[in-house]
Amino acid sequence: MGHYVLRRVLQMIPVFLGATLLIFLMVYSLPGDPIAAMFGDKAADPATVANLRHQYYLDQPLWKQYLHYMNNIFHLDFGTSFTGRPVSEIMADAxxxxxxxxxxxxxxxxxxxxxxxxxxxxxxxxxxxxxxxxxxxxxxxxxxxxxxxxxxxxxxxxxxxxxxxxxxxxxxxxxxxxxxxxxxxxxxxxxxxxxxxxxxxxxxxxxxxxxxxxxxxxxxxxxxxxxxxxxxxxxxxxxxxxxxxxxxxxxxxxxxxxxxxxxxxxxxxQKEGPTVVGIVTVLVLVYLVASLVVDLLYAVLDPRIRYA
Amino acid sequence: MTTALEKTTAAKDRLVPGTPLLEVRDLHVEFKTRDGVAKAVNGVNYSVAAGETLAVLGESGSGKSVTAQTIMGILDMPPGRVTAGEILFRGQDMLKMSNEQRRKIRGRKIAMIFQDALSSLNPVLSVGYQLGEMFRVHEGASRKEAKAKAIELMDRVRIPAAAQRVNDFPHQFSGGMRQRIMIAMALALEPDLIIADEPTTALDVTVQAQVMDLLAELQAEYHMGLILITHDLGVVADVADKIAVMYAGRIVETAPVHELYARPAHPYTKGLLRSIPRLDQKGEELYAIKGLPPNLYKVPAGCAFNPRCDVATDLCRTEIPALHQVTDRDGAELAGRKSACHLWKETLHG
CATH class of the missing domain: 1.10.3720.10 (MetI-like)
Structure with a gap:
């Protein structure tokens, strides 16, 4: 049983990475520019735009952005939404x-x-x-x-x-x-x-x-x-x-x-990339844990099922 | 011609002296289904005394299991329906009892052993729990007492390392061990009567003998009545006292076991005996009774066996034979021997 749980937990890692990468790519390939959207109809100061882009790592190549994001997640930092609110705070409310x-x-x-x-x-x-x-x-x-x-x-x-x-x-x-x-x-x-x-x-x-x-x-x-x-x-x-x-x-x-x-x-x-990716990442985790719990529950309920 | 006489003697006549433990009288059971009414049991009479073993022999669909389930009160109703008859347990008609009265007899006074122990045991409860349940429900034993008694029972039926295995589940046991557990469960409250419905059919031949011996030994020890339902003539030879052969929901022949083997008085019994493979018949083709068991929705007129019978006459095709008392050549009654064949004399003596 312990062996089985360990294997299942290890299997979660590639699933987790793959799912987050997919959602990351999808969100960032959406048309539209979130930084430009922040200014609405007003003309944006190029220096400020560049600054914001740098702040949100948007000036980096996508794979670097992803690595940066994942690195933060392992430090439980889900980033900041474009409204300036930390994503973890948004999730803690919702x-x-x-x-x-x-x-x-x-x-x-x-x-x-x-x-x-x-x-x-x-x-x-x-x-x-x-x-x-x-x-x-x-x-x-x-x-x-x-x-x-x-x-x-x-x-x-x-x-x-x-x-x-x-x-x-x-x-x-x-x-x-x-x-x-x-x-x-x-x-x-x-x-x-x-x-x-x-x-x-x-x-x-x-x-x-x-x-x-x-x-x-x-x-x-x-x-x-x-x-x-x-x-x-x-x-x-x-x-x-x-x-x-x-x-x-x-x-x-x-x-x-x-x-x-x-x-x-x-x-x-609102093309709030960090919020979307943050929430979906947590949801992926919830699903993975839930399905593991269900599989283990199955073995508890039906003694004929034994995981080796 | 002898029918009237037969009826008057039938009530008094018992295969073994003494009051029977269980007596089934003229039992009729039918099933109402979409295809019509299947007459599964058509006037069965048999009795068992304490310490006696009655083997009920018959092909599938002969009504042997349905009779047993009716005795046990576990027949699915509907579609099943008892249309006539009595089932006397210690002289009391169980068919007239309330559900609660019957429930208290089940397991405690009359217990049943089923064919397939794997599917008959609950897959998600430990065998110790399932055995202990008998004591908890019927005797109000505590969890702990019940478990101790379960271990005792498992020892009794010679399951090795009972104390270690009491918490195991049915699927963790071998077929023979599972059937021992079924036997233990039936024995738990030392019932007066055990009905074993093909207890060894699902087992390997070597294990069959062990299980049969165990059952016979325990039956003798507790002086229980035993109804052994089987289609295997080989199984019953050593353990049964008397045999009732069933065909199409009727008893076609009853006899003490060795007499039935030596001199059958019904063509069906004769056919069954001939179809047992024998070592000294090497090279010969194995005999098989021609045709198929009757369709219970349309039982043939007259003797139900007539389409498959080698000696059937016109009488057999029109008139249902009564269960005749069998006599020897001099006309002296043979104790416990009856045959429902118009031609029993020719079959027995011819």
Whole structure:
């Protein structure tokens, strides 16, 4: 196991370097000059422009810029945005917001998605099963921005239960509606995945054994069925938590939440190279760690899987 | 002509003296599926006494496993349905019991051993947990006590280094060891009756004998009834007291084990015995019963075996044979011998 983790961590290095290099190249090959943009319509003093270019290493060849950037990152310096704010500070503002929203969404995926899938899977072909299948199909088919605006209109504007946008992301009650919208798609997948998995395991031989042992129904389901059925669901949830941490451009946009998605979207629009590269670099790391954790979780949940 | 007489004697008649532990009476089970109604069990009668081994023999689809699952109360319902019959355990009809009453019998009074131990054991729980669960659920034992008892059980079925292996998972054991664990699980609460559904089919031949011997030894020690379901005539010869041969959901012949081997009274049994490979038949072509097992959606009229039978007459094609009491040439009843063949006399004596 230790060997496996070490190998996976070592594998992260080339992936990390490759991903950051790609995003670095893409951002810097975008058309337009960020320094010129800083001056807007005003005529720029050539000396100041040259100075700024030097300050942001823009006068260096691209590969030197990249090396310089990577060197800084290893010293936890993500550079400065063109507005003069350190990128690390921008991220320190945005990530807690996104993490809170992600956790709220994750919570809904588990407490709504799992029970729905369990009910549907245990009673295949029943009314409850059909309802769950239909509802999840609807959710999967409707794009998030449609769902988001509908939810906003109905619950905030028509019913007035919540504020239309998030005023303070530290107030969890304000995050409930955006959290639900953000969770909706994965929630539907969790429900369907749970349903399928329960249905498959329900017919397994070991379930027959569990019944033949004279175990009460709750033990048969809670211990024998769920323990097996939840393996694929838990791994899906793990991957999804990694994805949620990456921010949600659409949901954060609709509810005006100043999370990673929103900041990233604005930074791309304004050709804020350092901010974009900084955030994406952190996201790459988050994904890599999340996928490693999921793989290890798999081995913990299923003793048949052993990594050597 | 003898049917009426047969019926009156059937109730009194028991293959072994004493009150049977378990008695299945006129059991009918069918499955309702999209393709129609499959009649899997059509009036099965058998009984087992304490300390006795009944082997139920038959091809796949003969209804032997369905009967066992119905006794155990683990039949999938729906699509399965018991349409008639009684299953008396110590004189009480289990089919009339509540779910909770039946659950308390399962595992504690009647236990079952399944064919494929790998898939029948839970892959994500340690064998110690799965064994200990019997004591925790039925006897309220603590985690620690349950584990100690699990180790004891594993020792009992001769799993080497039980204490070290108690936390291992099913896939870490060999096939034979896994089946020993299944046996241990069935034995845990020292039940009155064990139903073993093809317990050795998934094992190597050498391991088969070991597992069978172990099962027979433990059965004798605990004086349990044993229903041994198999399609392998070789397996049952040494351990069974009596045999019930099933075909298309019916018992076609019952007999004490050695008599059945020596002198079968049903053409199907005869065919089965002839199809066992024998060393002294080297060079000869192995006999096989012609045709295929019947389609349970459309069981042939008359005797279900008639399309495959070499001696079938017109009577066989129209009238379902009763389970006749078998007699010797002088007309004296042979204890425990019955045959559901119109031509049993010719088959036995001819």
């Amino acid at each position: 990530f807690p917001v996104t993490i809170r929203l992600a956790l709220v969404a994750f919570f809904f995926e588990i407490v709504i998605g799992l029970p729905l899938g369990l009910i549907a899977g245990l009673k295949r072909g029943s009314v409850a099963d059909t309802v769950v299948l239909l509802l999840t199909l609807v959710v999967i088919s409707i794009p998030v921005f449609v769902l988001g605006y509908i939810a906003q209109t109905v619950f905030a504007i028509n019913l007035g239960w919540v504020t239309a946008t998030v005023q303070d992301s530290r107030d969890i009650s304000q995050l409930i509606l955006p959290g639900l919208v953000l969770a909706s798609l994965s929630l539907a997948y969790v429900a369907r995945l749970t349903r399928t998995s329960i249905g498959e395991n329900l017919r397994a031989d070991y379930m027959r054994t569990a019944v033949a042992k004279g175990l009460p129904r709750r033990t048969v389901i809670g211990r024998h069925l769920l323990r097996n059925s939840l393996i694929p669901v838990v791994t899906f949830l793990g991957t999804d938590l990694g994805a949620l941490m990456g921010g949600a451009i659409v949901t954060e946009g609709i509810f005006n939440i100043a999370g990673v998605g929103n900041v990233l979207y604005k930074a791309i629009n």
